[in-house]
Amino acid sequence: MMATALAGLPEKVSIYEVGPRDGLQNEKAVVPAGVKAEFVTRLADAGLRTIETTSFVHPKWVPQLADAEELLSVLPRSPELRYPVLVPNERGLERALANGVTEIAIFGSATETFARRNLNRTVDESIAMFAPVVDRALAEGLWVRAYVSMVCGDPWEGDVPVEQVVSVASRMMDLGCSQLSLGDTIGVGTPGRVTALIEALGATGVGTERLAVHFHDTYGQALANTLAALRAGVTVVDASAGGLGGCPFAESATGNLPTEDLVWMLDGLGIDTGVDLAKLVATSRWMAGHLGRPSPSRVVQALSPGSETS
Structure with missing residues (x-):
């Protein structure tokens, strides 16, 4: 495919791969730590440099990630590879530090209902x-x-006002965080809303150099929303290999933006x-085999053996 550039877009985009954590956390059948480790290794070999690997939440809430320590102990290490992990509280941070983690993520909600469902706390309490922790x-x-x-948007509260998101996001960044990832958890956003949100955050001092975007493709808008974010100046995009993922606390949150499609x-x-698309597609086909179902990524489907375009 011949590349054709568009004005106003960045020359380079950093992909924050969330497949091993966000992608697998919703799987009902537990994926062995060895398979997860090979998944991360294959993703790194495909050129992904930031791979969110796991979460130090209580195993009761996300059984799929109960093997966090085991997984981290066997991952390949190099100075160029980043393995952030999710940390919900001080106990989770203690576990992360004990396992040599150098990058963490905290996870809040712009709405009260999801804050209670996800963290059993109000927004203020979370x-x-x-x-x-920070x-x-x-x-x-x-x-x-x-x-x-x-x-x-929120499946229980409906549309979420921009000013409400900005208020919560600004408070979280005031804690001292280096980067803010904006999550359209149920995939209802469209480009105008994305642009307005990024502009509103910029007006409060949270500029695009500190932003990332995290889109779900529930309504087929993830790529359009990503392009809008890039036009607005964002250069970090979250994605999940093979389009894996959802959210165990919000059933309407279907798969993430597939890394291959991005x-x-x-x-x-x-x-x-910096990503080798052929290696990435092969990795997602391999993982789909372990999960026992085809990848929802359109690019994986198109480039797989037997497709008309492969």
Whole structure:
């Protein structure tokens, strides 16, 4: 495919791969730690440099990620590979530090209903819970990312006002986080809303150099929303290999933006990602075999043996 650039877009985009954590957390059948480790290794071999691997939440809430320590102990290490993990509270941070983690993410919600369902706390209570986690992490020299979920809509509360998202996001960034990932958890956003949200955050001092976007493709808008974010100046995009994922606490949250679909679009725009698409597709086909179902990624489907375009 010949690349054709568009004006106003970045030359390079960093992909924050969430497949091993966000992609697998909703799977009912537990994936063995060895398979997860090979998944991460294959993703790294395909050129992905930031791979969110697991979460130090209580195993009761997300059984799929109960093997966090085991997984981290067998992952390949190199200075160029980043393995952030999710950390909900001080106990989770202690576990992360004990396992040599150098990058963590906290995860909040723009809405009260999801905050209670996801963290069993109000928005205020969850931010209060995060404060000592971030303080300790920064004191230990860790890099800290903040996720904010439900930035476009909530299955229980409906549309979420931009000013509400900005208020919660700004408070989380005021804790000292280096990066904010905007999560359209149920995939209802459209490009105008994405642009308005990024502009509103910029007006409060949270510029695009500190933003990432995390889109779900429930309504087929993930790539359109990504392009809108790139036009607005964002250069970090979350994606999940093979389109794996959802959210165990929001049933309407279907799969994440497939990394392959994102790379196909960026390659076509002449934007550098450092990712080998053929290796990435092969990796997602391999993982789909372990999960016992085909990948929902359109690019994986198109480039797989037997397809008309492969």
